[in-house]
Amino acid sequence: MTPRDPEALHVERAGQGPPVVLLHGWSSSSRAFAPMLEHLAPHHRVLAPDLRGHGRSPVDPSARARSERADGYPAAGYAMEDHAADVAALLEREDVTGAALVGWSMGAQVALEALSLSRRRVAALVLVSGTPRFTAAEDWPHGLREASVRALARLLVRQPERTLRAFFEGMFVPGELCAERALEIERSVAEGAPPPSLAAIRAGLDAFIVADQRSRAAEVAVPALVIHGERDPVCLPGAARWMAERIPGARLALLQGLGHAPLLSRPGLVSDLVLGFLAEAIRS
Numbered sequence: 001m002t003p004r005d006p007e008a009l010h011v012e013r014a015g016q017g018p019p020v021v022l023l024h025g026w027s028s029s030s031r032a033f034a035p036m037l038e039h040l041a042p043h044h045r046v047l048a049p050d051l052r053g054h055g056r057s058p059v060d061p062s063a064r065a066r067s068e069r070a071d072g073y074p075a076a077g078y079a080m081e082d083h084a085a086d087v088a089a090l091l092e093r094e095d096v097t098g099a100a101l102v103g104w105s106m107g108a109q110v111a112l113e114a115l116s117l118s119r120r121r122v123a124a125l126v127l128v129s130g131t132p133r134f135t136a137a138e139d140w141p142h143g144l145r146e147a148s149v150r151a152l153a154r155l156l157v158r159q160p161e162r163t164l165r166a167f168f169e170g171m172f173v174p175g176e177l178c179a180e181r182a183l184e185i186e187r188s189v190a191e192g193a194p195p196p197s198l199a200a201i202r203a204g205l206d207a208f209i210v211a212d213q214r215s216r217a218a219e220v221a222v223p224a225l226v227i228h229g230e231r232d233p234v235c236l237p238g239a240a241r242w243m244a245e246r247i248p249g250a251r252l253a254l255l256q257g258l259g260h261a262p263l264l265s266r267p268g269l270v271s272d273l274v275l276g277f278l279a280e281a282i283r284s
Helices: 030-040 080-095 108-116 146-158 161-172 179-190 200-208 237-246 267-283
Strands: 010-016 019-023 045-049 097-102 124-130 225-229 251-255
Touching: 010 030, 019 030, 019 080, 030 045, 030 179, 030 267, 045 080, 045 225, 097 108, 097 200, 097 267, 108 124, 124 267, 146 161, 146 200, 161 179, 200 225, 225 237, 225 267, 251 267
Parallel strands: 019 045, 019 097, 097 124, 124 225, 225 251
Antiparallel strands: 010 045
């Protein structure tokens, strides 16, 4: 784990009130939450960091020096624990207490790790389209095949722009968005944020293969909400059901007809679920 100066992370800020920290997914940035900010900011102080190597946050400067694969990309510095340490340091620097961690996709795994580091600062947890383990194993049928992740990594090195475009489009299922709306969302998410570091997201795929936050689920001691598209092709819906069963007292909201990015295709719906949950969780 390689914690860094939290000031190195770029953070989008909006609103006032009980704090909410938004953690984005792989190859994305805080811009993924832009459609939700108009709903959240009137009620909450929102902090949305760009994770290291994503958006306007720099790469981990020591990653290449510590470890490098044969293809020239770093093999360390971008584990879930590294991102979580950055988030924990950010909460300390901002002196945030009573926060809700809202993690989408990879951000959900980061949130589970960050919670273990910042228990006294976190009051609620929301996991959107998340999983505690991305790849399948003998005792974990709710993940993608490791071979599929490795194939994605090879494509990413050869054709990064095309691969990321295909990944973005693959988050939505048929009938979820019209073509025009999908293009509008893609442009909105990219607006104002540079492309992610290829080194960071390539190393992030390696992290997906080994990351396992299943043991963190039973340790969650704050109110938790699990939101998931019931047709999610990236983080499988079975993972959401598993988390809702293992996290003490967790609630599950399965969204019919939606894929991996309901925060983009249905930001109002996801925001209403989050706001309703937090109004009760933080009050209690």
